[in-house]
Amino acid sequence: MEDVWVEKYRPKNLDEVIGQKEIVERLKSYVKAKTMPHLLFAGPAGTGKTTCAIALARELFGENWRASFHELNASDERGIGVVRTKIKEYARTAAPNDVGFKIIFLDEADALTPDAQAALRRTMEMYSKTCRFILSCNYSSKIIEPIQSRCAVFRFAPLRAEDIKNRLKYIAENEGKKITEDALDAIVYIAAGDMRKAINILQMSAAISDTIDEGIVYKATGLAKREDVESIVKKAISGDFVAARNKLNKLLVEYGLSGEDIIKQIHRVIFDLPIEDRLKVELLDRTGEIEFRIVEGANERIQLDALLAYFTLAGEKMKK
Amino acid sequence: MEVPWVEKYRPRTLKEVIGNNTAIAQILEWAEEWERGKPKYKALIIVGKPGCGKTTVARALAHDMGWGVIELNASDIRNEKNIKEIALRGALYQTFTDDGEYIVTKKGGRKLIIFDEADNLYEGVKDGDRGGKKAIVETIKATKQPIILIGNDYYGITSGVWGKALKSLAKVVKFRSLTKQQIVKVLKRICSGEGIMCDSQVLYVIASKSGGDLRAAINDLQALAQGKKTIRMEDLDALGWRDIRNQIYQSTLIVLHTTSFSEAKRSLINLDEAPDFVLMWIEENMPLEYTKPQDLVRGYEYLSRADVYLGRVMRRQQYSLWAYAMDMVAGVSVAKDEKYKTHPRKYNFPSWLLYMNRSKKIRDVRDSLGTKLGKIYHTSRNEILENVLPYFRVIYDNDEELRINYTSILHLDEDEISYISDRNPSEILEKAKKKRNEGGSV
Incomplete structure (x- = not known):
């Protein structure tokens, strides 16, 4: 196998898209009418937002779709400067096709600062003749109201287990790999509705062994595991604050996780901690406050360290 | 001359x-x-x-x-x-x-x-x-x-x-005076221009001493480097600079030892250091001194508040808020219920600064890899680093055909290969090159 399967098996047209039936129907009607409003795709990772955007562009613009489809990542370039320069530059030029407009696909649009979003709103209005936007985000609530009201909003739901399973079976067959039912179930369980994750796990397992059973799947996901948030939190609870802090630094620096990513994971981990419920509630409250401080512009490392100290205290309270 | x-x-x-x-x-x-x-x-x-x-x-x-x-x-x-x-x-x-x-x-x-x-x-x-x-x-x-x-x-x-x-x-x-980090950045550039080996700790001390005056910092560096190709911490002490290094050490010690807010505040005011640097020193060493979790939490709450003020200063350019940040840092002194009887053997220079310096290269490698893979996967660098790279790493490491193919199409270099695999990078590069020359599959 030469390619990453996520790309190799990314659906080429709307009919191939897995799940999201209503959304696909609406998108097809845009293709038929050869027009579309600005779109906002909201939903968790691996549910088909990027796939739908690319498939839509392919069907609208035909063979030369790439010339009319511009992909931008808001989280890589999140400042107002990008909106004022790059996006505007591209938006104002005429469409190189007979449909009459081109598409800017702005991925992770919720990473844009409110200022940048406000600037984007004007650009969307001014150049809507020649350029339509597809904004994609995890939470539509992070997109300012005036932009939402200018878009047709589509909510992508996590994919059904059955749909993911069928897709995995198809890929495995196509690649000449044997996979057991147990292994399929394991992947589907770990992926939790995220198709990209499911396919990545499948390919990982296939890279290790030609026949894939449950054991191989867990072995593969074990290999992909790294210093994780859960072990950091547990270290802090056990009372070894300094070690927890060092591990956290590693996550921030070497793996490049953002403070917001880490705090979201901490938020998820708290529910399963071996501490009493009232302490959990207190910790959740602290976590929310710390996330707010980070969003407000504080230094993520210092804030996360402060949060870890609370876990150490919670661990101390448990001992008594 | x-x-x-x-x-x-x-x-x-x-x-x-x-x-x-x-x-x-x-x-x-x-x-x-x-x-x-x-x-x-x-x-x-x-x-x-x-x-x-x-x-x-x-x-x-x-x-x-x-x-x-x-x-x-x-x-x-x-x-x-x-x-x-x-x-x-x-x-x-x-x-x-x-x-x-x-x-x-x-x-x-x-x-x-x-x-x-x-x-x-x-x-x-x-x-x-x-x-x-x-x-x-x-x-x-x-x-x-x-x-x-x-x-x-x-x-x-x-x-x-x-x-x-x-x-x-x-x-x-x-115009604002330069921050310590900015000054260190310039000094580093000069060191590499002059072929001088210099600890970043040394550069931080020079930057601290300069009080935001880049000209003074550069002149000090040149004086220190006179006739040398390596500069060590000891060289600073020889020039009678021990004081500067010791000042922030002393203030850290006072804040962590004392339970008197006014004493802590006085020591910080006399210090003439920017609050972000002081905060780093206190943060580094507080967990060593404050071994009771209740004290640690309280201390961190004050540091966290100090940091929030610093964030607001940055956002709004409202430098008057610095004073509150400094107050919060001094407040760490009263975060403990009582003085500790045993103290750590010594306090440390902020390890974060040293760590960031050491890890600069690895971060650059990681980011360029993330950007390259983002193009392939149609997603952002952050998303790659968080949710794709762990898997890609395993696939890359175990599947030779894919490894050679992506080494070639992503133009991976030795460092990038080493970041995702323990295999010998030059061997992989050799094969990728061969493949490109043949213009087809392996």
Whole structure:
């Protein structure tokens, strides 16, 4: 196998898209009418937002779709400067096709600062003749109201287990790999509705062994595991604050996780901690406050360290 | 005598200048107004502490705009007649000489008149100084060329009747002193330019000592490096600099040892350090001293609040909030219920700074890898690093065909390969090269 399967098996047209039936129907009607409003795709990772955007562009613009489809990542370039320069530059030029407009696909649009979003709103209005936007985000609530009201909003739901399973079976067959039912179930369980994750796990397992059973799947996901948030939190609870802090630094620096990513994971981990419920509630409250401080512009490392100290205290309270 | 590094490494263009981005943007805007025709203000006043880049920026601006430069050092020529003679003439006519020196500019081009040390110009009513402010106001009114006044003291420049008039004629741009990190960045650049090995700890000490004055920092570095290719912490001590290194150490010790808020506050005020650096020191060492979790939590809550204030300072440029950040840091002293009887053997330099320095390369490698994979996977670098790279790493490591293919199409280099695989990078590169030459599959 030469390619990453996520790309190799990314659906080429709307009919191939897995799940999201209503959304696909609406998108097809845009293709038929050869027009579309600005779109906002909201939903968790691996549910088909990027796939739908690319498939839509392919069907609208035909063979030369790439010339009319511009992909931008808001989280890589999140400042107002990008909106004022790059996006505007591209938006104002005429469409190189007979449909009459081109598409800017702005991925992770919720990473844009409110200022940048406000600037984007004007650009969307001014150049809507020649350029339509597809904004994609995890939470539509992070997109300012005036932009939402200018878009047709589509909510992508996590994919059904059955749909993911069928897709995995198809890929495995196509690649000449044997996979057991147990292994399929394991992947589907770990992926939790995220198709990209499911396919990545499948390919990982296939890279290790030609026949894939449950054991191989867990072995593969074990290999992909790294210093994780859960072990950091547990270290802090056990009372070894300094070690927890060092591990956290590693996550921030070497793996490049953002403070917001880490705090979201901490938020998820708290529910399963071996501490009493009232302490959990207190910790959740602290976590929310710390996330707010980070969003407000504080230094993520210092804030996360402060949060870890609370876990150490919670661990101390448990001992008594 | 060697060329002073301050001159050797002085930025020629605005792009090379470190720090004061907002101020520079304002200055550029002003310059572009001149180019477009009639500017709202014909003159600009740049104020800021020594060594924050005022003169450098003014000269670099002229360079970038393609303007000639006339520099008047106000300490030399301070009376009305001289100023008018030189500046008005220079402003109204196309070419002229300053102190007999002929200034060549492109024909008919604009000339930027720089009055350096402008606060001296207005300082006194001593003999020979009389009418300085008046002269400058008249000059600005009459000039057809851009004028920049540079000084340390805003109130010195804008006080008095003529000072007020000046204020209405000129746009004021304030420069901030450089942060320690910015200074260290410049010093590092110089070290590599000069082939000098130097601990970043040393550079931080130099930067601390400079108090935000880049010129002083560069001069200190040059003095330290005299006849050496490596600089160590001991070299600083030999120069009698032990004090500086010790000051922040002492303050950290006091804040962590004492339970008196006023004592802690006093030690920080005397320190004359920026709160972000002090915060780092306290944060580094607090967990070593405060071994009771309740104290640790309280201490961190204060540091967290201090950090929130620092964030607001950055966002709003509201430097008055610094005082509260410092109060919160001092508050760490009273976060403990009682003094600790045992103390750590020693306190440490902020490991985060050293860690960031050591990990610079690995972060660069990681980010470039993330960007490259983002193109393949149609997603952002962050998303790759968080949710894709762990899987890709395993696939890459275990599937040779894919490994060679992606090494080739992503143009991975040795460092990038080593980041995702323990295999021998040169072997992989060799195979990828072979594959590319064959123009097909392996």
